[in-house]
Amino acid sequence: MKHHNKRHNPVLSLPSKRAPITPSAPLSRRQVLRGILGGSAVSISLPVLEGMLNDHGDAYAQGMPIPTxxxxxxxxxxxxxxxxxxxxxxxxxxxxxxxxxxxxxxxxxxxxxxxxxxxxxxxxxxxxxxxxxxxxxxxxxxxxxxxxxxxxxxxxxxxxxxxxxxxxxxxxxxxxxxxxxxxxxxxxxxxxxxxxxxxxxxxxxxxxxxxxxxxxxxGNSNLDDLNARRSVLDAVMGQFSRLKPKLSVNDRRRLDQHFDSIRTLEMRLAAEPSSCAxxxxxxxxxxxxxxxxxxxxxxxxxxxxxxxxxxxxxxxxxxxxxxxxxxxxxxxxxxxxxxxxxxxxxxxxxxxxxxxxxxxxxxxxxxxxxxxxxxxxxxxxxxxxxxxxxxxxxxxxxxxxxxxxxxxxxxxxxxxxxxxxxxxxxxxxxxxxxxxxxxxxxxxxxxxxxxxxxxxxxxxxxxxxxxxx
Amino acid sequence: MQRLNIIKQRSFNALQILYPIYCRGPLRVVVLLLFFLYSGCSRSTPPSFPGEPGPLAGDQSVIQPMNAGEEASAGEEASAGEEASAGEETIGRPNSATFIPAPATLHRLSSTELLASVYSVFGLSPAVTIEQDTSLHGFVRVANSELTISPLLTEQLETLAWEVADQLRMDEALLSVHFPCPLRLDDTGEWAQPACLRSSILELGLMLWRRPLEVVEVDRLLGLYQLLRGDSTTRSTHYKAVTGIVAALLQSPDFAFRVEVGESTSPERNDDPQQIWRYTNYEMASRLSYLLWGTGPDEELLSAAQAQRLVTDEGLRAEALRLLDDPRAIHRFRGYFEELMGLGYLETVSKNAERFPSFTPSLRASMHNEVMDLFTSVVFDRDADFRELLTSTESSVDQELAELYGVSLPQTLATGERVSVTLPDQYPRGGLLGRAAPLALFSHATVNSPTFRGRFIRSGLLCQDVPPPPEGVVTELEDPVEGEVQTLRQRLERHATDPQCAGCHQLMDPLGYPLERFDPIGRWRELDNGLPIDSSGALDGLSFDGAVELGQAVADSPYFSSCMTKRLYRYAVGHLEGFDEYPLIDQLDERFIAEGAYRFKSLLLSIVMSDGFRLLSPHQPERNEEGQEISIEGCGGVERCDGEDNDCDGEIDEGIIRSCQDRCDATGVQICLDGGWSECDIGDAPPEVCDGEDNDCDGEIDESLQSSAERCDGEDNDCDGEIDEEVTSSLHDVSFEVLSGLHDGCRANQRDQSSCNAAINRYCSSLGCGGSGVGPIESGWQSIVVLCLPESMIRGQQVSYAELSSRHDVCDGQREGVGPNCNAAIHRHCNQTGQGTGFGPRERSQTSAGIACVPEADIISTTYTELSQQHGDCHQGGERIGPSCNAAISRLCAARGYLSGWGPLENSGDIAVIACVY
CATH class of the missing domain: 3.40.720 (Alkaline Phosphatase, subunit A)
Structure with missing residues (x-):
């Protein structure tokens, strides 16, 4: 039987890099949690937030205010x-x-x-x-x-x-x-x-x-493969750029709005999963x-x-x-x-x-x-x-x-x-x-x-x- | 200004009614503009219109360049049609005496269309919540040419897409329908041929995107496959990756939107602004199927599109008739009628629970069904005059509705059962207007509303809109004088006497009064508030009494047919009709009356055949002040492989994949990384073949082939210049297409072992070296791997089942002719006659079996524990004998240096005896 010497090239699991977070962007609560807990994966039943607050109880430790x-x-x-x-x-x-x-x-x-x-x-x-x-x-x-x-x-x-x-x-x-x-x-x-x-x-x-x-x-079980979902969304977003030039100004706007929704969804998947009870x-x-x-x-x-x-x-x-x-x-x-x-x-x-x-x-x-x-x-x-x-x-x-x-x-x-x-x-x-x-x-x-x-x-x-x- | 004043004195009533007559031609815009300036309702009689063309002048000035339905002549005539001189009245709008097609639009699929489209392609009905559709201008279809996909729907579409993907992944048989590519097995894993995947994507893409995919689009999806598959070579990752393609196809805007761009009918005259544009063949396929079936085009329709038939009159007519003749069309237009009548809102209607305890959800549903059944009967069962809807006394009732209507039935109906009846004469309801659904829908919770009922007739069935009460107007009625009993009609008297109310209410209330004999849930009543009911009414100067005469009056009104034409046109084209389409709509109405004899299906067909359904105006590119086209790239636009975040989504170069050729011309994919491209990844390299070339692109020519064994296949496997010399056994991937040709019973979906044994035997012996074979060694969806043994290795013989059953019970040709007991019987027969072992039956009759003994085979005793290492499904408590064990045995033999093998020859407990051959 034929033996292939050539193997599939390793593909990077995330073929993109995050744009740098601008200094003015506030840190998310999850980022703060990671900061406090040294980046280890933890599951916290919320709402239990007091432990993470400062002495006055009006802000997280490290000075992050409770979001409004x-x-x-x-x-x-x-x-x-x-x-x-x-x-x-x-x-x-x-x-x-x-x-x-x-x-x-x-x-x-x-x-x-x-x-x-x-x-x-x-x-x-x-x-x-x-x-x-x-x-x-x-x-x-x-x-x-x-x-x-x-x-x-x-x-x-x-x-x-x-x-x-x-x-x-x-x-x-x-x-x-x-x-x-x-x-x-x-x-x-x-x-x-x-x-x-x-x-x-x-x-x-x-x-x-x-x-x-x-x-x-x-927590739909078949949606648990976040990387696959993100890869598919990326591919879908690519399809928009093929479609858009063919459309009227008004339809481009409608399509842009849909594109924004997909981008938002994609960003949500990139966030850590909810640890909520x-x-x-x-x-x-x-x-x-x-x-x-x-x-x-x-x-x-x-x-x-x-x-x-x-x-x-x-x-x-x-x-x-x-x-x-x-x-x-x-x-x-x-x-x-x-x-x-x-x-x-x-x-x-x-x-x-x-x-x-x-x-x-x-x-x-x-x-x-x-x-x-x-x-x-x-x-x-x-x-x-x-x-x-x-x-x-x-x-x-x-x-x-x-x-x-x-x-x-x-x-x-x-x-x-x-x-x-x-x-x-x-x-x-x-x-x-x-x-x-x-x-x-x-x-x-x-x-x-x-x-x-x-x-x-x-x-x-x-x-x-x-x-x- | 002078004119404004004059017109403002005109009665609103007259404007409403005369509008459709004189508002053709230049005047239309003026009159409409005045409509909006003029929001009140006055009762004064209209003065004549000095200095203006008479009411019919507009009609006479209509240029009729296009006969509805005659596309062939459309081009010349439309471009030749002179626009009437634009007077000052046109206020910058083109003269709409000439039909101008609507611009191309993006149509979103509705929730039912989305689910129906999934069902049409996959036969799946995933239980996924899709947000409620929004209706605009009466129809969800129209709203969907204006709305976009909300963030919530985006999420729901993703869930839907993955639910479909998941169901496919769990159902190999279904998946293999859409991805029939056989998986080739080698010791690096299981691979699908890229060329086969490509054709699967093209076929599925055609069904889901309703047009042929472009090469780049297929490349992107193949790239996605590679990305999802990553380094893994297992079958389950392959499934996951192909179903990921399905998830991407379903989430693409090309699925969720019907994209319409159109094409010029005279592309050679590219700069000619007068050139005619039409919807393309594939766009027409979707326009037709979503209009008539509410789902995507079937294969036949797509074939018609591919054959360019849908831009011809004959082709379009033939397909429209075919689709109309399908039950899906009935279902679709029941939905249309439901929207036309506003029946969907019936579900949200509540009635005063004390007064109307019988108004249950099941009664509501029954009312709804009755009206829909009436529509089906008139339009589809009988193809009758559409106006019979308003006059027919036929009905379908269940027990609850029969009681509401006072219909006596010979026996009580079971829940959910309906029967056709003729409504009783003693409670004359007439057609549609006297039926419970509209009566309940257009009433208040406790009392009737002649105003709502009349407004529905006026605006819903005659297309004459009535404005809402002006701001600041007190709308409640005065309390009745103490001790004085009044009917509702008497209380509403102020609507007719107060000039502030009368202008508008006289358009509505007299159409509602004839229905006063029916209460807020549509029950017949003799008295209102204890007093006799006055059910006289009037429509445009014609007086009548009661529901039956009302129905006849509305049916006879020319506004009814023109309104039905307008509404169906709006629904068919899927957008709010523009002024420029009115001339065509007028022609369609004339045709509806004159040629169609008021038959709904004929109207529908002439709309489909008309230019309104087939032509479009191309959109104009956006230009800057210098007249240059504005590029739409940039932020929010297209991500390019340049290390920049072009689409401003916070990620750089994300999701950019392109196809590439590696140095040996194999097609692969490259991924953009930091503005540059990765190495061309061809994934599954082609095999090296004996041809003096470096086929697998590893820099060596014909390497490793010399060490291969020569197989009986007419090829020089060991690359020594000789063919089929000293052949040994060999493995072959054989499709069921081939096998079923050799024996009819051996098919992908019906793998009869006896038939397949025969087919495998015939296949192997046809290879040129004689011999026979055994299998399946490995099983794929569309093919199996078989082990062929050359004639030199086997001893073929015919053995009676009597003989075999003496070797092993049960293998007597009756209880078992092929199977585990016969495996053992054949093995024992060969073994006990000094011929090693064997397999079969290769062919069999009732009484005897043709078997093959293989003296050279090595008989190996192994365990199921060991076999389960090779294939997880082959274990002691599991399959024991069958396709998984076949694979496990072959793999175990291969692991021990043999080519392959078969078995179990015998088995007991964990022990399995197998045969291996080189």
Whole structure:
């Protein structure tokens, strides 16, 4: 038989070298862990971080601060403004939560509330508010055959602005979860999705607790060969350059966005595997007697997100409690119809004159937000809790779903931004100021260097100093 | 400004309704622009339009350069078609009296298309979550020409790709369908021939990317194979590396996107801006198959593309008809109709649980199915006038829906069972509009909504959009006066009287009122709030009463057919139709009515045959201010082998592989390292053959061949200038293609040992040195290795089964004719007759077996423990006798300096007796 003298050439397992890390790039937590533990492979059940902190408990040993997470918590159809705006202005005892904000009482010390700001980038019902608060820009209309507007975001939403700066520091660039099952109407991505990378490039929310679980903790066994996966992704990325020159400018942009996603995925695989303790499988939440189990679903999605944040699987997240213009039936508030419809049909009554069911739905929604914040606050981190190290913009697309008004736009920042926010503040603007200042404040509270946010009427370079420590 | 004021006084109502008539030609743009300036609804009567062409002028000015469907003449006429003079009204847009095809677009596959495409190629249905599709302008298909692949979907595609790869890796038979390359065994490991791999990649690439792969693309995938295989030479690494190719093919943008670039029909006139561009043959194959089947093209369609038939009228028509005649087309267009009707949203609809406890998920599903079945019946079963959808009283019900409809059934239906019925006359529902699914979909949770129902008809079926209420308008209705009972219709009276509401609501509510006899889940009712129901309504000046007459009125409206044409066109081409496509859509509608007799399939076919489906406008290269094309390389672009991070991903020269020729012209791969290229790695070197050349490229000529043994194969194996002299036994890799030709029962997927023995015998004796053979020594997917013994080494003889069974029980030709007992019987027969040992039966009849004794073979006693070292599956508690042990025995013989061997001749416990030969 033939004997081959010539053997297969040894191929380097990593046919590339890392570009040098620029001095300004912050070290990742894993790099820090490796530094502390001498590079030996260790598996640590998280969240157990105190041992790695300095004496003050506000930073890792070696001076690395605990990272701040940026998040969004969104609900659709606005509030009842007459029962939403807090009483009093200032800090601590100088202000009190309104009836609709009352469920957040236990988080008041970590809350920044805004009133007196508005949308300054258009007036179109729902669309202008959604795109205005999330991107600081006017809506981006798609196609011109319908006057019922089909719109999308003209630029990245707040969370994706944060993700652009924080990517590479944790396995997932961002995570998006949704809660109630009404997933939007055919009026463009604005009415369906919260997180956007740009026009018609949404990051759809994960509505299934089980799918979210398996994405975070599933550890698919056939995906364990990270080197093979990376080699394949490298080869796939090579294919983009063959395709791109053949395409239109617009399609190149679409392809670039997909390319970026693959690059992000490839970088995630290059990171060390998660050493997070794996929680139990979540259950499923079918309707009971035709009613959606909203609170149970919100609780489990909140727990999963809190765990993902505690394990540092991501630094950027969004919780879409309900969509823009949502038709969710908030039955615990006595609703028998979709919220959007109720906003338009329920008569004003009582004193102060309000829409009782819409009001009840808002209170209920704030209770759900409070549950989410509980989950973050229950996780100890440093001298405080995970919530202290978050900056979460909590908002909606309207002040008033009945009249589609934008004045006194509802906007809260939950969390202390790692000490960058004073907390327990109600600040009232002049009334005609752009709500984008709130968005910029939240971004900066996450420690991000953002010189300005928004365009046209939404353009701002200044955050709201009254909220900042 | 004067004109603006005049037009602004025009009724919105009139604009909506007249728009399709007069908005052809230059006026279209003006009117549309005004649409957007004008957001309110007024009730004033439209004044005449002084100084403007009459409503039909636009129609008359339409130049009709192309008959829908006649591609052959398209080229000349379109370029010859004069654009009407662009007046000031055109506001910079080209005159759209002439059809101009849409630009080339990248179409993302939907979640169902992704999974269907995987299924079509591999027959696999991996359980992988794919994110929910987004719908824009009514259709996921349209959204997918605008959306990109989100980061989440990117992850999910990776999971999908590796799940498919993994399932293939675990299923040798399936894998061998796509990678039939035999693995050649040598003592450095198992190797696939690069040429064979290359052709496998080409074939699989054609199916998955729906076009022939270019050489560089194949080279890159071969490079990936080498990279994944690395230094390892085991079979399992080979599997892993080929399935890695599958994972790469599936994650490539060429799979997840339908890439359309097009080609000029007159490439020789390259600089002519008037030249006509069309979709290429392969692009047409995908356009057709994804439109009609929702999955990638089958082999027949790809063959038609290769034969250039899909750019011809006859070829395209033939394939379109073939695809339309397949059940997959029915499934696909049920999906279309589901989207058209918005039925997908039914799943997210909730109803007031106290009032409507019967609105269960199963009832929702049944409502959904009823409407889809009606569509299937009209369009596919009967190929009837499409408007029958609105008038037919046929239905399919299950038990729950029958109860909702008040249909009496002879017997109770089992869960999930459906029957066809005619709806009862006493609750007249008519066609589609009176069916539960749309009635429930376009209602509130507790009460009806004539507005929603009417808006669906107006905008969904007549393509006349109605704007949302303006900002700041109070939309709730006043509370009824205490003690006064009202119907919903009476409460909605303000919609007709308040001028702020009436302009728009009069377009909707009168189309919803005729459905007031059905409650929010579609049940018949006689009273509303205890009062009799007024179900009169009106459409464009025509009055009627109830659901049946409403359905007839909508069916008779010219806007219904034009709307259905427009929607199907939008779906078929997969993008939001542009102004420049309207002239074609108008022609298609005329054809739908005049020639197609309102049959859906005829409309679909004429859309497919039309220029809108077959032609495109090439995209213009991006230019800078000086008019030079802007290069798209640079950051975010292409990584080059130059030591720089060109694509700014933090890695330098990553993943760059190219094919190369080594100094002996073998094809290999080079990997970019730090701006330079690695040595050309040809991987598996070709073998040295006796030809005076350095075939394996190691600097020596015909080296080591002299020490080889001469085999009976018609070649000069020992390179001594003589052929087949003093032949010894020899090993041969023989494909099943050859073997099955020698005996039909010996096939890759049906390896009948008796048939294969005969085939091997015939193969070996045909080599020219006579003799016989035994095997399989090693088993591959498509071939096996056999051991041939020359005539000089064997003593062939015919032995009766009676004789054999006396040597070893069971081998009597009935209970066993070939197998372990006969192995022992044959061995004993040869041995006890002084002829060493033997094998067989080479050929057999009912009563006797042709066997071969081999006096020169050495009989060796070994153990399964030792054999399992050679092949892990051959052990005492395992296979004992079979392909793995055959391989183990041969390898053990080879390890002891023999060429090969067979057995076990006898076995007991751990002991195995085998035969080895030189």
């Amino acid at each position: 997470r940026f998040g969004l918590w969104f609900w659709g159809n606005g509030v009842r403004p007459e029962l939403w705006v807090p009483q009093g202005v200032g800090r601590g005892a100088e202000w009190q939560l309104s009836e609709e904000l009352a469920p957040l009482q236990r988080h008041k010390s970590k809350l920044s509330a805004l009133s007196g700001y508005t949308i300054k980038t258009g007036t179109h019902a729902h669309h202008a508010g959604m795109t205005g608060v999330m991107t600081g820009r006017p809506l981006h209309q798609v196609g011109v055959t319908r006057d019922t507007i089909v719109s999308t975001f003209d630029g990245p939403s707040l969370d994706m602005i944060a993700a652009a700066q924080l990517e590479g520091q944790s396995p997932f660039r961002s995570l998006e979860f949704g809660v109630t099952r009404f997933t939007g109407t055919d009026e463009g991505t604005t009415f369906q999705h919260l997180s956007h990378n740009g026009p018609n490039n949404p990051n759809p929310s994960e509505y299934s607790a089980q799918a979210a679980f398996s994405r975070l903790f599933g 794996i929680p139990d499988q979540p259950g499923i939440y079918p309707d009971q007697s035709g009613r959606e189990q909203i609170e149970a679903k919100n609780t489990v999605m909140s727990e999963l997100m809190a765990l993902a944040l505690a394990c540092d699987l991501t630094r950027v997240f969004s919780m879409q409690f309900s969509t823009c213009g949502s038709g969710v039936i908030i039955h615990p508030a006595g609703a028998t119809d979709g919220l959007h419809r109720t906003c338009h049909d329920e008569p004003m009554s009582g004193s102060p004159s309000t829409q009782p069911i819409v009001h009840g739905a808002t209170v209920y929604t704030m209770r759900q937000l409070s549950i989410f914040l509980d989950k973050l606050n229950d996780i100890p981190m440093g001298a405080g809790s995970l919530l202290d190290h978050c900056a979460i913009a909590c908002t909606t697309e309207h002040t008033d779903g009945r009249l589609h008004r934008y004045e006194d736009f509802p906007f809260l920042i939950a969390g202390l931004g790692g000490g960058r926010l004073r907390g327990d503040v109600h600040h009232r603007g002049r009334g005609d100021e752009s709500i984008t200042k709130g968005g910029l404040t939240a971004l900066r509270a996450a420690g991000l260097n953002i010189p300005n946010f928004g365009t046209e009427g939404g353009y701002t370079e200044s955050s709201i100093s009254a909220l900042e420590a």
